Amino acid sequence: MMAAVVTGRCFGVGVGPGDPELMTVKALRILRTSPAVAYFSATGRSSNARQIVSEFLTPDQEELHLVYPVTTEGLPMGQDYEAVMAKFYDASADRVAGVLSRGQDVAVLCEGDPLFHGSFMYLHNRLSDRFPTEVVPGVPSILAGSAVLGTPLVCLDEVLSVLSGTLNPADLEARLVESDAAVIMKVGRNLEKVRQAVTRAGLLNRAWYVERATMAGERVMRLDQVDPASSPYFSMVVIPSRLAPTR
Numbered sequence: 001m002m003a004a005v006v007t008g009r010c011f012g013v014g015v016g017p018g019d020p021e022l023m024t025v026k027a028l029r030i031l032r033t034s035p036a037v038a039y040f041s042a043t044g045r046s047s048n049a050r051q052i053v054s055e056f057l058t059p060d061q062e063e064l065h066l067v068y069p070v071t072t073e074g075l076p077m078g079q080d081y082e083a084v085m086a087k088f089y090d091a092s093a094d095r096v097a098g099v100l101s102r103g104q105d106v107a108v109l110c111e112g113d114p115l116f117h118g119s120f121m122y123l124h125n126r127l128s129d130r131f132p133t134e135v136v137p138g139v140p141s142i143l144a145g146s147a148v149l150g151t152p153l154v155c156l157d158e159v160l161s162v163l164s165g166t167l168n169p170a171d172l173e174a175r176l177v178e179s180d181a182a183v184i185m186k187v188g189r190n191l192e193k194v195r196q197a198v199t200r201a202g203l204l205n206r207a208w209y210v211e212r213a214t215m216a217g218e219r220v221m222r223l224d225q226v227d228p229a230s231s232p233y234f235s236m237v238v239i240p241s242r243l244a245p246t247r
């Protein structure tokens with residue numbers, strides 16, 4: 001009888017919003033026992049997820065650095081973003097599969113939670129039918145945002161809207177008008193558009209800007225105080241519960 005081939009396991013490991021102490025005990029255990037780690041980053045940038053866990057990595061761990069080939073803004077003429085990214089995720093999954101096929105576990109490092117606006121979803125759907133795969137949830141950035149503000153996000157029967165700063169201004173405003181409370185992610189270069197939508201929705205007086213929550217360089221201020229030129233990718237707007245005590 002042929003011996004069964006034992007493959008490694010693929011873990012999508014949520015490493016939390018920035019402070020390494022916000023990793024779960026399980027995430028840390030898997031990180032420490034995985035012979036290989038994988039992480040995404042933009043071209044020419046280091047990975048924020050890797051940065052969060054850097055103190056726990058050891059030189060004998062294999063590192064698979066998966067570098068996005070393009071951004072939506074930097075796409076060469078004539079190229080289809082979805083097609084380019086699909087090819088990149090295929091190639092990334094192949095690299096991870098190569099290690100798993102050798103029988104070694106891979107921890108895919110994911111900032112915040114792996115399946116909350118996380119690229120891990122693209123590896124998960126390419127690998128989970130071929131290899132044992134597990135998702136280790138992490139503290140999502142939106143909860144770090146309300147924590148650093150010290151303000152309830154939602155109370156009682158309120159509904160929270162999680163929106164993206166990449167939405168077009170009219171859609172953003174319409175969604176905000178209907179929201180009890182909201183978090184707008186992917187602010188960065190969209191800051192001025194986001195601020196105008198928040199203003200038109202009549203919510204500027206409740207809106208906070210949170211940058212690099214729980215990381216070095218964290219900044220918290222009212223949205224109307226932010227210089228749009230200074231807003232990085234790791235920033236969000238938090239419009240807390242309308243029932244929250246005001247500051």
Ligand SMILES: C[S@@+](CC[C@H](N)C(=O)[O-])C[C@H]1O[C@@H](n2cnc3c(N)ncnc32)[C@H](O)[C@@H]1O
Nearest residue numbers: 017112113116117140141185186212213234235
């Ligand atoms: C691709 S999403 C990743 C979300 C992540 N998977 C999570 O669970 O929070 C990236 C966006 O998350 C937000 N973000 C992530 N970490 C943050 C932090 N520490 N402080 C502020 N915003 C953060 C920003 O809005 C950023 O543009």
